[in-house]
Amino acid sequence: MSIAWENDIDAALEKARSSKRPLLVDFNATPM
Amino acid sequence: MESFINANYLPVKIHIKEQPKIFERFGAQWTPTIQVLDPDGTKRHQFEGYLPPDDFLAQLQLGLANSAFARQQWKEAETAYNEILSTLPESDAAPEALYWRGVSRYKSSGDPTALQQTAEAFKSRYAGSTWAKKASVWAK
Numbered sequence: 001m002s003i004a005w006e007n008d009i010d011a012a013l014e015k016a017r018s019s020k021r022p023l024l025v026d027f028n029a030t031p032m
Numbered sequence: 033m034e035s036f037i038n039a040n041y042l043p044v045k046i047h048i049k050e051q052p053k054i055f056e057r058f059g060a061q062w063t064p065t066i067q068v069l070d071p072d073g074t075k076r077h078q079f080e081g082y083l084p085p086d087d088f089l090a091q092l093q094l095g096l097a098n099s100a101f102a103r104q105q106w107k108e109a110e111t112a113y114n115e116i117l118s119t120l121p122e123s124d125a126a127p128e129a130l131y132w133r134g135v136s137r138y139k140s141s142g143d144p145t146a147l148q149q150t151a152e153a154f155k156s157r158y159a160g161s162t163w164a165k166k167a168s169v170w171a172k
Contacts, residue, residue: 003034003043004038005045006044006045007044009046009058012042013069016073017072019042019071022040022071022095022096023044023068023069023071023073024041024092025044025058025068027046027058027063027065027066028045028046029048030063
């Protein structure tokens with residue numbers, strides 16, 4: 001199973017508000 | 033790890049070269065920085081640097097627990113802190129989880145015995161930790 005990473009923080013915040021789920025934000029410098 | 037993240041979080045990855053303004057907006061100063069945000073965007077937990085898988089997972093669990101605590105969901109917080117103590121007792125997050133489990137129990141019940149019991153528990157577990165020192169004032 002892979003992690004379903006999103007890279008648009010505002011879109012993710014919108015989803016979080018509607019789903020009531022918290023966000024896990026990984027600020028990184030490794031290749032995407 | 034993957035299943036835990038997908039089941040409990042909306043995961044977001046921000047690359048420093050691609051989105052430097054998002055780093056600035058959320059106050060991320062180093063990579064990797066991991067933040068747990070409530071659905072309204074409030075930061076509830078943060079840690080920096082690479083961790084072994086068990087410690088990383090424990091920090092993610094701590095993020096959920098801290099989020100529940102901040103929302104004053106004391107029972108949910110207690111359960112989440114307890115999960116760390118049950119499943120990852122050797123992780124660096126475990127002493128912090130023991131401390132906050134005690135506080136969650138106290139907040140839930142109003143009974144100061146919960147704090148005394150926590151201070152007692154620290155005598156046999158994580159005795160050298162900062163959290164044991166913090167809890168020591170609760171001892172009878």
